[in-house]
Amino acid sequence: MAVKPLGDRVLVSRKVNEAKTAGGIIIPETAQEKTTEGVVVAVGTDEDVIKVKAGDKILFDKYAGTEIKIDGKDHLLMRMDDILAVIQ
Numbered sequence: 001m002a003v004k005p006l007g008d009r010v011l012v013s014r015k016v017n018e019a020k021t022a023g024g025i026i027i028p029e030t031a032q033e034k035t036t037e038g039v040v041v042a043v044g045t046d047e048d049v050i051k052v053k054a055g056d057k058i059l060f061d062k063y064a065g066t067e068i069k070i071d072g073k074d075h076l077l078m079r080m081d082d083i084l085a086v087i088q
């Protein structure tokens with residue numbers, strides 16, 4: 001399934017957290033804090049507002065976006081305003 005965001009929206013794949021600590025303790029998924037890093041998968045149609053491109057690694061607000069599943073994988077659909085920085 002292909003999803004094309006509209007306007008100033010961006011489709012982001014969230015970075016997966018490590019499930020083990022340095023000491024080898026396994027942390028269950030329910031106890032893990034959701035990461036605020038991700039990779040841009042697709043961008044919307046508003047070229048004047050959008051400052052990122054597909055493939056960029058980004059930081060975003062903790063509670064940003066709407067969670068959706070695409071082909072069994074979790075993604076976020078968020079506004080450009082929710083993106084804080086591009087990681088280089």
